[in-house]
Amino acid sequence: MAERTQRQRHDERDDDEVAPSPASGERTSLTSSDELDDLLDEIDEVLEHNAEEFVRSYVQKGGQ
Template sequence: MAGQEQIRPQRRDGGEPVDPPTPPPAAMGERKAALDADIDSVLDEIDSVLESNAEEFVRGFIQKGGE
């Protein structure tokens, strides 16, 4: 992201900064798929709650008496 500074660990002997190891591309793809599945399940749960309790959910956001 623009404007954010990355902090890299430095070696104790004052040498060049050490980059953390990068996981192999196959592992990254598996992790992304797992995260996508987790996000989808959370969104599905939110959708089901809103379908069954939409009116109650909306009433919670309506301001009453100029609040």
């Protein structure tokens, strides 16, 4: 629930920033923010289920 509220607030803030940034000739910030939100919606399904354990067990030997 708390996440949802935060998300909406995020969206509203983005709505105020529809104008493309002057430095960007390629895409507007709204489009990329929408894409980012979509990714955030699905990321938990893609992320390793036990992130803490996964991160802890990720140990490499030093290389070059």
